[in-house]
Amino acid sequence: MNVELCRAWMVRFAELIDADAGRLTALDAAIGDGDHGVNMQRGMRAAVAALDESPPETPGRVLIATGRALVAKTGGAAGPLYGTAFRRAGKALADTESASAAELGAALVAMLGGIQELGQAAVGDKTMVDALTPAVSAFEAAAGDGLGAAVEAAARAAAEGTAGTVPLQARKGRASYLGERSIGHEDPGAASTALLLRALAEVTAAS
Amino acid sequence: MTVGVVLVSHSADLAAAAAKLAGELAGPATAVLAAGGSEDGRFGTSIEKVEAAVSAADTGDGVAILMDVGSAVLTSKALLADLPEEAAVRLVDAPLVEGAIAAAVTASTGQDLDAVVAAAEQARGMRKL
Numbered sequence: 001m002n003v004e005l006c007r008a009w010m011v012r013f014a015e016l017i018d019a020d021a022g023r024l025t026a027l028d029a030a031i032g033d034g035d036h037g038v039n040m041q042r043g044m045r046a047a048v049a050a051l052d053e054s055p056p057e058t059p060g061r062v063l064i065a066t067g068r069a070l071v072a073k074t075g076g077a078a079g080p081l082y083g084t085a086f087r088r089a090g091k092a093l094a095d096t097e098s099a100s101a102a103e104l105g106a107a108l109v110a111m112l113g114g115i116q117e118l119g120q121a122a123v124g125d126k127t128m129v130d131a132l133t134p135a136v137s138a139f140e141a142a143a144g145d146g147l148g149a150a151v152e153a154a155a156r157a158a159a160e161g162t163a164g165t166v167p168l169q170a171r172k173g174r175a176s177y178l179g180e181r182s183i184g185h186e187d188p189g190a191a192s193t194a195l196l197l198r199a200l201a202e203v204t205a206a207s
Numbered sequence: 208m209t210v211g212v213v214l215v216s217h218s219a220d221l222a223a224a225a226a227k228l229a230g231e232l233a234g235p236a237t238a239v240l241a242a243g244g245s246e247d248g249r250f251g252t253s254i255e256k257v258e259a260a261v262s263a264a265d266t267g268d269g270v271a272i273l274m275d276v277g278s279a280v281l282t283s284k285a286l287l288a289d290l291p292e293e294a295a296v297r298l299v300d301a302p303l304v305e306g307a308i309a310a311a312v313t314a315s316t317g318q319d320l321d322a323v324v325a326a327a328e329q330a331r332g333m334r335k336l
Contacts, residue, residue, distance in 0.1 A: 035251075071254050071282075071285055072246075072253075072254060072255060073246075075245045075246075075249070075251040075252070075253070075278070076251060076278050077277050077278040077281050079252075079254070079278065079281075079282065079285075080254070080278065080281040080282050080284065080285035081281060083285060084285055084288070118281055118284055118285060118288075119281060173277055174277060
């Protein structure tokens, strides 16, 4: 993944968030505070604007700049969580001009680590971790077959992980106060995480 | 100069009122600053507001940050991760109002950051009845 592909990933993620903002907000209205779509839209628009304003020169810098914009502009728990995720992933890529499948895999591991360190969520808590954890595993399992295969496997696993949050009872965030009433709803953070991996698969397939 | 206190809440009104209450009890020598609400005046938290409050509250003796819930905690943790390791800024695991009062009053007596954090965290187990 070179800097153009990484930038395209962020732009495509912003587009998918735009297209699905209503759905994300509706998911959040069911068990959260009903602002996830709007917040992510604001954050990713600010991120793309920041990338346009001063174009970073490496994939790692693209992710760090995106993370910085998300922390500052997203609002809600998604700001610090996604912001930390992107900055950790960017730092993991360091000064690489073109990241291999293995290097991108390590960046996704760092992304997951940052989210878990900050939010203290485990698999099964009905959070974005339930989408990202299987995505990282699927990516690593398929990385030997090349970047295209790895990102497609990751995107599918993230979507499956997101669907798998429906029967779960939330143990983090506002939804956790709902107890059993959180069961039966898809987690909005997992849903936006699935879009992130879908965006990665799409731009990689098109490159 | 004393340890400063920063209160992070989803509500700008709540943070401001709690800061005023704790500041009143502590007296004028202790900075108790509010960082509430989102950047554009809605409910939420803003890392820029928290950062500005921390830097304004820090008179050289360090800063104790108290948070309400959810993104207030995550935003404060994210800010701390960005600060240099030697920065004397600590997150306090305590209820916002009770912790703020304990922190501010302890700070006003001139005690150090460790003592302020410890006093505020005692508020977590403080019985009222």
